[in-house]
Amino acid sequence: MQRRQGASKRATVHDVAAVAGVSRGTVSRVLNGGYVSAEARAAIEAAIAQVGYAPNTAARNLVTQRSQAIGFLVLEPHSLLLEDPNIGAIMLGVNAVLSDADYQMVNLVIDSARDIERITKYLSGGFVDGAVIVSARANDPITRLVADLALPAAFVGHPPDLRQGIPFVGVDNLGSARAITERLAATGRERIGMIAAALDRDSGADRLAGFRQALGPRFDPRLVAEVDFYNYTAGMDGMRELLCREPRIDGVFAASDSVAAGAIQVLREAGRTVPGDVGIVGFDDSPWAQRTDPALSTVHQPAKEIGAHAADLVLRQLMGETPPTGGTLMPTPIVWRGSA
Structure with a gap:
């Protein structure tokens, strides 16, 4: 031509x-x-x-059979990707490690059947050398595909059906939820409820289990409002439901900081003071925790470090290392502020 x-x-x-x-x-x-x-x-x-x-990177890749790209797979709605600062921090941690290793991060957001079909073709076509997978659910087709392709990968969090050979990095959601609920109860609260989000994922299910363990015989299933997502709107919906079920509620564990922020807004609209009438705690220690008034008591989740560690696990596999069996749990100290 x-x-x-x-x-x-x-x-x-x-x-x-x-x-x-x-x-x-x-x-x-x-x-x-x-x-x-x-x-x-x-x-x-x-x-x-x-x-x-x-x-000529394209020509070099034809020779090496490498794309020099790693997929960052988020199995969440597009809207939540923009709203959840935790996912953003994880992504920054992944990108920092990949950038240092001269790898390109490719964002792949999956929240529909069409996304699954498109990204299945993309992954099968060899356009990425590995993947970091966030918010995997049980029996997820993308997770199965990654395992079938033997693609070097790492999970953020511990999916219910962890695939053999794929390591994970996350936090002890159950133990951390139990610890902060126990501290909330120690402030003298008598009717403690929970806004439990994302119960189809390990993080949501484990945080509910930790809450239940902390309360023991005091646990009341009526005081658990189940919502779909870790977001502000879900927190508002869950808090309205709890107030309807038990108007005298005086303590709330929200499954994330954004959920807690929505709950505080509803309490304010209902004329309840925080922490005077209701003590509330969250999870993540994200920027949401500093935006609330009063500032939110929460569990610190080192999201950026989690992302960095997950990226490092993928790169090590690409260098020929055998991935560790099981996973790595990062520390999650309680950060106690004015909301409880």
Whole structure:
């Protein structure tokens, strides 16, 4: 095909070699990290700048069978991806580690059957070398596909049907939920409820289990409002439901900080003071915890560090290391503020 008139020609290794006065092999050694003399390296680097040479990544990938890309798979609605600061922090942690290793992060958000079909084709086509998977559910088709492809991967969180050979990194949701509920109860609250979110995922189910353990015989299933997502609107809906069931409720464990923020808004509208009438605690220690008035007592979840560790697990597999069996749990200290 004839080159369009006026289009600039892409600089090649031959161009660099000609300007630098060295062989093409010497240029290739520099580009691939090999040894050459200091004088030759300086001449080649100056020639690269002069001719505007950029490595042909596509051609290199054809040879290496690597895309130099890692998928960041989020199995959540698009709206929650934008609202949940936890997911954003995890993503930043993943991207920082991949960037240092010269890998590109590819965001893949899955919240519909069409998304599943499209991303199944994408993953099967070899467009990414590995994957970090967030918010996997039981019997998820994408999780099965990653396992079937033997794609180097790591879960954020512990999915109910953890696939053999795929490590995970997360937090002790059950133990942390139990600890903060016990501390809430120690403030003297008598009628403690929970806004339990995302019960189809390990984090939501485990936080409810921890809440139940903390209360023991005091646990009242009527005082658990189940909502679908970790978001502000769900917190408002759950709090309205709890007030309807038990107007004298005086303590609430919200499954996330954004859920707690929605609950505080409803309590304020109902004329209830926090923490005077109702003590409330959350989970994540996200920016939501500082936006509430009063500031929210919560569990600190090191989201950025979790993402970084998950990315590192994927890269280690790509270097040939066998992934660790089981998973890694990061520390989650309680952060006690004015809301309880």
